[in-house]
Amino acid sequence: MRSGLPVALPGMRIGLLGGSFDPAHEGHVNITEAALQRFRLDRVWWLVTPGNPLKAHGPAPLRERIARAQKLLVDPHVVVTDIEARLQTRMTADTISALKHLYPGVHFVWLMGSDNLVQFHHWDRWREIADMVPIGVLARPGTRLAARNAVAAQVLRRWRLPVEKAGLLADSPTPAWVQVNLPMSKLSSTALRRAKGERR
Template identity: 75%
Template sequence: MTEGLPLARPGMKIGLLGGSFDPAHEGHVNITEAAMRAFRLDRVWWLVTPGNPLKARGPAPLAQRIAGARAMLNDPRIVVTDIESRLQTRMTADTIAAVQRLYPGVHFVWLMGSDNLIQFDRWDRWREIAESLPIGVMARPGSRLAARNSVAANRLQRWRLPVAQAALLPLRKPPAWVLINLPMSKLSSTALRQAKETKE
């Protein structure tokens, strides 16, 4: 195992939540906790990305974002990791393939907000991602209806599980996905950054 990577045992159910976490906030914690409950996950790894190809503006330094994310958490089941930087992967499809090679026998679930499902069809090799591991989608404010009607949701409709089967998601053969509702948090990293810049 490469030094500095998270530990996991075969048979574990682990959610992967990717993002810039610029900065991490309570909304990230809320969707993580909701995903752990709904999908019966043993762990959730926050994959703090070196940079998001779909965002024009570069994020704050990686070490700063990781430190900020870790400072928010007190649940040892939520692990903040710079695995993409260590593996030198930039695209989600490459990260998932590398993680699945490194951790045979672990049941990974990709986690995303419904706002990401809306643009999922713009991700590099998005169909490959959907065929690689199950996907858990958490409803975000103002994006539930658009997410349900998105290109990706329509193309993947036949593999959508009912909410009542959400706990089975980690063990389902992909493609498989479910959209769950959760208490709404209007917090966003963009809004927090803008508020900080206004104060400065």
């Protein structure tokens, strides 16, 4: 059943960008637009999570975070979703597994910043994630080198695509991943929350 879920047709290439988006900001928009272009995606879905298991404190209410994210976006190829709340999944591996079952024939790509690749080996069933979908890594300030030397990067190094083949990522057999460098944005949700608190 896909009630309330985004529409996708077999053969489409869809990037999945998960996170708390607390709050969403132009940095998220920038990496999304870059992913659409560099990985030749038809759509990017923002998976606004009900809560991040790796974070000690809960985020702002889900509806508030989704509303803010929608205000930021003007590109019709980007869809803000509450998929994890609807599917009642908390772990990325479970979400991806459910989406692959609900959307047979769709080519999903998991998107992450290089800062997330550094800690990817701490994620629940991270090897299973890499076996289910190709992974597109987008460089973030200060973590390009750390990401290259990350535990997950070393374990998966034989399946890394050269940058010039980034456009083939969505159609590549798994495991497959690529890291692309982007113009740097130092915006982060943490910094924005801190600044908002300081203004108060």
